[in-house]
Amino acid sequence: MGIKPLRVAITGGKGGTGKSTIACSLALSLAEKFKVLLVDADVECPDDHIILSVKREKIKEVTIPVPSFDHTRCLMCGKCSEACREHAIVHVHGHYPIFIEDRCNGCGACILTCPNNAIGTSEKVIGSVYEGFLNEKYPKKLRENFTLISGEAEVNLASTAAIVDATIKNSHDVDIIIIDTAAGVHCNVIHALIKSHIAFAITEPTPLGVHDLKLILKLLKKLGIDSNIVLNRAGIGDDNIIYNVSRESGIPVAAEIPYSETILRAYSKGKPFKIQGITDIMKVVESLMVLT
Secondary structure (H helix, E strand, O other): OOOOEEEEEOOOOOOOOOOOHHHHHHHHOOOOOEEEEEOOOOOOHHHHHHHOOEEEEEEEEEEEEEEEOOOOOOOOHHHHHHHHHOOOOOOOOOOOOOOHHHOOOOOOOOHOOOOOOEEEEEEEEEEEEEEEEEEOOHHHHHHEEEEEEEEEEOOOOOOOOOHHHHHOOOOOOOEEEEEEEOOOOOEEEEEEEOOOOOOOEEEOOHHHHHHHHHHHHHHHHOOOEEEEEEEEEEEEOOOHHHHHHHHHHOOOOOEEEEOOOOHHHHHHHHHOOOOOOOOHHHHHHHHOOOOO
């Protein structure tokens, strides 16, 4: 095979465009031929296990080092507060540092900056990584070829990118890794996209869909990731506005997926489904799997 494992990102600037639905359908379709790992990297709102009726089991907790202050050594100089870009440490002249734990991302800058080695570390659990497999209602071949890895953050966190990293780093002997990213162009999305061989930007034929499609395509270009556009819910609006973006950017529309009430009902019941138009996405993916 040309690339193994092939890393395929399913992404998009706008929330609710159908990224998870398409990622799940693509994973099931490819699992008919290949060993597939589906990674749900939307750690603040994972839902692939719900769509596929997969029962998850926790395989590890994700922790970050947070500062632990030794007041017997603290000079109350405020340098740790100055170094903290997340504003997790507040300095008040003549007082020990005030630590706001929920804002800390575990970067360690405060520890490196402290002139008197007054800051140690303790571990804080910020999330978990889960593994899941298809149940008996799926054909045996799919059950053998499919694995789900899902990350989930604890509540009330300012930064969850470390959970995305921990989720994606789980190694499996597979042919294809499909990464279902969060919506938008923020840090979590960037962490999920890094090292992807190809990305499919999911959009819909609406003005907001166009706006956010342009943002995600710009990000993919910055990251140097080959990309394709997938037009979901084709026909509910003016499809031409998406094709205009395609022409302007030089990025092809790999597939059109029409709105389907059948898929909607299957989705809501957690039943297996195959989306019309998913074969067009599969063709692009499979073309990268052949010998070069």
